[in-house]
Amino acid sequence: MKKYTTLLLGFLFTITLAQAPAGYYDGTDGLTGYALKTKLSTIISNGAQDLGYGALWVTYATSDVDKYYEKDGTLLDMYSEKPLGPDAYEYTIGASDVGGDQCGSANQNKEGFCYNREHSLPKSYFGDQAPMANDAHFVVPSDYYVNSQRGNYPYGETISPSWISTNGSELGPSNFPGYSGTIFEPIDEFKGDFARMHLYFVTRYEDKLTSFTQYQSAANPLDGTTDRGYKQWYINLLLKWDAQDPVSQKEIDRNNAVYNRQKNRNPFIDHPEWVKMIWTSTLSSNDVVLFKKTLSIYPNPVKNGELHLSGYGLGEISKVQIYSMEGKLIQTIEQNIKNTGKILLQNRSKGMYILKAGDQSIKFLVQ
Numbered sequence: 486m487k488k489y490t491t492l493l494l495g496f497l498f499t500i501t502l503a504q505a506p507a508g509y510y511d512g513t514d515g516l517t518g519y520a521l522k523t524k525l526s527t528i529i530s531n532g533a534q535d536l537g538y539g540a541l542w543v544t545y546a547t548s549d550v551d552k553y554y555e556k557d558g559t560l561l562d563m564y565s566e567k568p569l570g571p572d573a574y575e576y577t578i579g580a581s582d583v584g585g586d587q588c589g590s591a592n593q594n595k596e597g598f599c600y601n602r603e604h605s606l607p608k609s610y611f612g613d614q615a616p617m618a619n620d621a622h623f624v625v626p627s628d629y630y631v632n633s634q635r636g637n638y639p640y641g642e643t644i645s646p647s648w649i650s651t652n653g654s655e656l657g658p659s660n661f662p663g664y665s666g667t668i669f670e671p672i673d674e675f676k677g678d679f680a681r682m683h684l685y686f687v688t689r690y691e692d693k694l695t696s697f698t699q700y701q702s703a704a705n706p707l708d709g710t711t712d713r714g715y716k717q718w719y720i721n722l723l724l725k726w727d728a729q730d731p732v733s734q735k736e737i738d739r740n741n742a743v744y745n746r747q748k749n750r751n752p753f754i755d756h757p758e759w760v761k762m763i764w765t766s767t768l769s770s771n772d773v774v775l776f777k778k779t780l781s782i783y784p785n786p787v788k789n790g791e792l793h794l795s796g797y798g799l800g801e802i803s804k805v806q807i808y809s810m811e812g813k814l815i816q817t818i819e820q821n822i823k824n825t826g827k828i829l830l831q832n833r834s835k836g837m838y839i840l841k842a843g844d845q846s847i848k849f850l851v852q
């Protein structure tokens with residue numbers, strides 16, 4: 486009985502932490518569409534504090550700690566974290582003069598050297614102005630080198646990456662309907678996290694969006710409107726990512742930690758249902774099927790050099806290729822791949838690999 490009580494208390498505690506303060510979202514009842522968005526914009530702007538750019542380092546010490554993967558108290562960097570582990574490197578939180586790995590003035594162009602502050606919505610899209618530039622709800626800690634590779638490219642999806650980071654984040658031409666320029670694709674684990682950050686941005690800064698048109702470019706997904714906020718292809722992308730990677734405990738904790746610092750919240754973490762109540766996707770069901778990744782690998786991690794592929798459309802696939810994380814082709818399997826059919830790996834070295842079949846890429850770990 487005592488055990489159940491403890492479990493129940495733990496459960497209640499978690500739920501309590503996940504909630505916004507009583508009354509925070511007062512006035513939203515019955516609202517939908519862009520009227521709801523405008524009300525949320527007022528709510529989350531009210532009392533929001535701009536702590537400045539330097540304060541982000543301090544915020545990260547509570548908002549971006551790995552309590553979910555290695556659970557080792559190192560920095561949780563979404564551009565280098567490998568959910569299946571092991572990470573290629575870990576960062577100690579804090580400035581270098583106190584033993585941390587925060588970037589200083591002598592940064593090196595390689596992964597794993599230091600972490601800095603990444604505007605997940607590039608700062609060039611809004612002229613690097615405050616308070617946007619200092620907002621921890623979408624400015625996150627990330628590896629310096631991956632951050633610099635990403636540059637000012639919008640997020641998107643690619644099936645032919647020109648560059649892949651150690652955790653599988655990709656740079657390449659967009660394959661997402663409606664955009665064909667270069668994009669940066671974070672790993673699946675964090676796609677919803679970034680989608681909800683970007684939906685927060687066009688809600689929090691709704692009254693400033695028209696002024697950002699002076700920074701407009703083909704790569705900039707902001708559309709200059711106060712309501713929808715982004716070009717339709719980008720809304721389609723964010724809604725897809727929001728649906729495929731729902732709110733996690735990591736995001737709930739992060740929302741609370743940022744709230745404790747800058748006194749405003751991301752409403753789409755507190756109320757995920759509001760995303761679809763405000764925005765509408767124009768992706769046709771064909772597009773959704775075309776871009777739905779249906780193949781899966783098991784077991785993953787792979788043991789004994791044997792992996793099995795399963796999923797829709799396998800019968801039409803006659804070639805499977807396996808790549809290293811650096812993009813080097815390791816093995817080509819040219820045979821009719823049967824559902825749950827076995828593939829024997831020639832290279833059984835431990836590490837992360839990518840399997841490509843048709844237009845799909847799947848990452849897997851060899852143990």
Ligand SMILES: [Ca+2]
Pocket residue numbers: 551554555556559560561566567572575
């Ligand atoms: Ca980690």
Ligand SMILES: [Ca+2]
Pocket residue numbers: 673674675676677678730731733
């Ligand atoms: Ca996630």
